[in-house]
Amino acid sequence: MTPIAKRLAGHLARGFVMILVVATISFFIINNIPGDPMAARFEELIEQGASPEAAAQSVKVLYGFQPDGSMWQQYLDYMAGLFRLDLGQSVTRPGTPVLDVLLEKAKWTVLPVLIGTLVSFLVGIILGVYAAIKRTGKLGDALAISGSLLHGIPQYVLAMLLVVIFATLIPILPADGPVDILFEPGFNAGYIGSLAEHAVLPVVTYALSAYGGWILAMKSSVVTVLGDDFILAAELRGMKRSIVFRYIARNAILPLFTILALSLGLLMGGAVFIEKIFNYPGLGLLLIDSVNERDYATMGGAFLLITGAIIIANIVADLFYTVIDPRVRSGEESA
């Protein structure tokens, strides 16, 4: 087996175990939470005049497992379901598998956050290099201050500010959902255009709120690399500025990839406030709604999705390092 394949196999095995652990923990937490949703539903049905048998049957259909079976039996049922990608059924959407709900909502979260994160990452690291190199000058100060400021503003404040400015005061951008309902969904110019138009404000919000973190992280990373001996050595060998610049940038960006991977994993959780403000029916809203509505099956599913995404992001980040950092690569070869 090649070193990278070996590494990948190890990661996948560990990731698999972690997902099982998270599923177990969330199962027991949900089942021991005060206000047992199954008991509550069961009693609700009895009050509505259903027979205990019918009520139990109905609850079983709703949750996908036997509410009056032993906890151990329920747990085994739940885990067995997981292996078939069966996360149970949504409580508030009877008959709809949780997985379908999650996938349907994910598209409204993943794309805007992904684009916002990548844009802010690119802009943040490029400006971060300048902020570090010009750190004693006015430009460096201005960049660092812009970073701290944007980093300090809560995301939802930023979102509301953008809505007030660009949707209310100067109404040039929509903030009323993910797409104009007039357009027929599908691959046509009107629909796609409307999607893009509606995505501008949320994406800008994500990008602006993440930008501060990137520029500050990159700045400090560059400052560290600038103090490294090989940069002075390259200058004393008369290396061109552009080449020295590349040496600095490539070395400084390395530690940031971990943060990028983690934040891409976290994006699965969605941003509750942002989705609320822009009326995006994404995962963040779904999570909040499922908590409010005691839709524990959906909640458990959402937790699993977030965990899985972070684990996968970590694996991707780690494999990425073996590609871009020769020290990691050869460490693996000799291991």
Next chain:
Amino acid sequence: MPEQAPGVRIDGLTVVYKTAAGELPAVRDISLTLEPGTITGIVGESGSGKSTLALSLLNAVQPPGRIAAGSVEIDGLGDVVGLRGEELRKARGRHVGYVFQAAQNSLNPLKTVGKQLLDLGRSHGVEDLRGLVREAKELLGRMGLDGARVLDSHQHELSGGMRQRVGIMLALVLNAHLVVLDEPTTALDMITQANILKIVREVHAERGLTTLVITHDIGVVAEVADRLAVMYGGRLVEQGPTREVLGAPSHPYTRGLIKAIPRLVGDIDEAQALPGRPPTLTSVPDQGCVFRDRCPLRMDVCDTVDPAAVPLGSRIVACHAVNVKEHA
């Protein structure tokens, strides 16, 4: 491009560092001539200003330091203190090769040595990159390394001694004839140290270089240098032919240094450490002799007047006591 060893004349060089207490001199009024084709060794304790002096040769004193006065004339280049921008960049590497301390990481950890060699070639407009690689392999082979393998390696795959030879290769591959080696053997084991010094001597002779070796190790200087300059507290206190200076040191500091070296034979107690400690940037006295606090020959005049560097036979010594004795 000079095809023969250039001479270097450092005159009245003063380098200051900006601190909270104002600008303090790390190198003060140093004059030193490197004759073409010679190896000069500069010895001094940590903080004596020797690395700052070495960086001055490339006009590369790092902020918050700056060259406050003096000149560094290099044959074929002129006064490097006046060089700026592209002119300065091109002089570095092409004219003056700089070799870093072995323990320092002077290579980009993410790129192979070969790729960095190509970066170097492109930086200096080398058109025949294949020729450059050939030259590099030859130099590495000359130093006992497998050139092809080394060029294909990353820094972390090389030992300290190998890295040092790579550093020497990178300093010479553009055909620089003035080479500055800053602590070339520090942090290397004895065998590797001896090897590197042998290489320095041989390459120096073969390629006809002017070489400056900076070290805190008198043994290194004794091994390779034709001339020796002793630094203390940012001043050059004594310079002259290595054998003479080591055989019959004039300056009380040089004498103390040599007395402090333990001998292979005889009683270990014969080696006597210099009492006191060397001055730091902030504790260097701003008038009088920098060495007076530790000096066995201290006189009244030492407190107020900085001793001038005075020729004394084949050497130059900056000490009131020695001058008085000579002229008495």
